[in-house]
Amino acid sequence: MDKQRRILERGTVAVDNGKITSVEKTGEVKGKHKAERVIDARGRIVLPGLICSHTHLYGMLLRGAHLDIDPPTDFSQILQRVWWPMDEAMTTSDAYASALIGCLDFLKTGTTCFADTYSGPNSIHLSLDYIAKAVRQVGIRGILAYEATERHSPEEGVKGIEENVRFIEKVGKEREKKVKGMFSIHASFTVSDQLMKSVRQLADKYETSVTIHASEGLGDLYHNIEKYGKRTVKRLHDVGVLGPDVVLAHCVQLNDDEIDIVRKTGAKVAHNPMSNMLNAVGVAPILKMLKEGIRVGLGNDGYIFDGFENIRTTFLLHKVHHRDPRVMDLQTVLEMATIKGAELYGLEKEIGSLEAGKRADIIVIKPDVLPTPLTPQSVLGHLVNTVDGGDVQTVIVDGEILMENRKVLSVNEEGVNAIAQRAAEKLWERLGVIKPHVEYPRGSSNIIMFDQGKV
Ligand SMILES: [Zn+2]
Incomplete structure (x- = not known):
């Protein structure tokens, strides 16, 4: 999504301090950067979030x-x-x-x-x-x-x-x-x-x-x-x-x-x-x-x-x-x-593409089912016709890895689902809609429901 709408086959995106520092062909980038962490995205599609x-x-x-x-x-x-x-x-x-x-x-x-x-x-x-x-x-x-x-x-x-x-x-x-x-x-x-x-x-x-x-x-x-x-x-x-x-x-x-x-x-x-x-x-x-x-x-x-x-x-x-x-x-x-x-929203200088100088908001996609080869010519067709959200493997925002290989790292998924379901159940009761009976997952959660007024 850069100005030329380039599609790089075998590319490398370098990120430092929350920002993209370069987007180059992998051959050109070798030896240029010392990475603390490398995410291998071979066979995958790397796209702006x-x-x-x-x-x-x-x-x-x-x-x-x-x-x-x-x-x-x-x-x-x-x-x-x-x-x-x-x-x-x-x-x-x-x-x-x-x-x-x-x-x-x-x-x-x-x-x-x-x-x-x-x-x-x-x-x-x-x-x-x-x-x-x-x-x-x-x-x-x-x-x-x-x-x-x-x-x-x-x-x-x-x-x-x-x-x-x-x-x-x-x-x-x-x-x-x-x-x-x-x-x-x-x-x-x-x-x-x-x-x-x-x-x-x-x-x-x-x-x-x-x-x-x-x-x-x-x-x-x-x-x-x-x-x-x-x-x-x-x-x-x-x-x-x-x-x-x-x-x-x-x-x-x-x-x-x-x-x-x-x-x-x-x-x-x-x-x-x-x-x-x-x-x-x-x-x-x-x-x-x-x-x-x-x-x-x-x-x-x-x-x-x-x-x-x-x-x-x-x-x-x-x-x-x-x-x-x-x-x-x-x-x-x-x-x-x-x-x-x-x-x-006037954010085109910060996000929306993979370009040096922009914030590192990056998604890595691996189509679960790939009936035809993934090439620079077919990638747009696959993104629109093959991929769905469940194929997104890794998500990086501002240089921080929030989901890796579909494991969410920032919040406890079960905890979030339980909080939402409890809130929905009470809301539906207030609306006089239905009386749902749902068993909620118990156990560790890094999110605690807080009282109103304590934000
Ligand atoms: Zn609306």
Whole structure:
């Protein structure tokens, strides 16, 4: 993923002090470096860690839940009947538990950096500290935000923004390397123009990114047309919130005029194909955006955390949507999951490729089943069509080995699973969903559930 998009057959990546110091052909590198540690990756694929441009770690706690509700018929009802009751039941301990299991899933499937938006109207204050604690324990990178919304009241919006300001100042003071803060606005149909203007001013002041769900379902579009007489992206533009530091999630319902606004303002787009399919909202006009030079990254929106599944879905979805197998190529989807994701959050000088000078975020992949030879010509095809997250053997973030030969070194996996399952069980009970009976693994765990307020 360097500028020339080179594929090295028999290459060597040298790492020192958390940074990549060289990427060369193995023959050229011999004798140049004295390594304390050598990882033999012969027969394997070495790739920059994947970047998830949009997620909700708390979505993990709803996996497999049997909801006793009338099946939602559209995206607005999915929010009303599923996500909003759930986020209202969330505690900061749940935020911690979901972040632990979400980060573990990311680590085990090769994602080394993600942008998360947390929502929990009854657990706003300190929520980002709880999530950050989990991110640090697992050891990958996280860009974290609380989702400001005025769903219940304007005060709720203020509290959400305040949590972001508090967290951005805190991580700034502590000069965090792996955890960053940003601002998040839920969506234009749950916030006022005033809230968006406030966030714009604060993002300028703190020089951080802003993320907004934009035109995901038709409800967002119709709300803006009926109440403001304009389409969603036009309203965001007229309010003045758009700019190169803005990441718009979804952008499913955009027309050509709105795509033009996104391009002109330099705003970026996080594409979440699997979530869009799950919620049946439609197919985002990604090909048009790419043609216009808009930067598009890949997100999971809290649904499937394996980046390779999201890569494969993106590869397939646009082909069938346009009934043309030529429209989405291997290179483009892999870029969306790596270097483009870094560009979305202004991190392209730090991560997203294997190049000297960048942070050492590296994954080593060994396909479990390899039906055809692995060559420089076939490697992209294998990455998109053969590999899944379970083939990721070793993960390095900032030069630190977090998983080696599929053994997670940073946290106790059983402990993390137990914490998440306990939190989900209690959450489901609060939601009046089901009464699960699960035996939890007991024994040593290097993670201790802590009381609220002690972060
Ligand atoms: Zn989302």
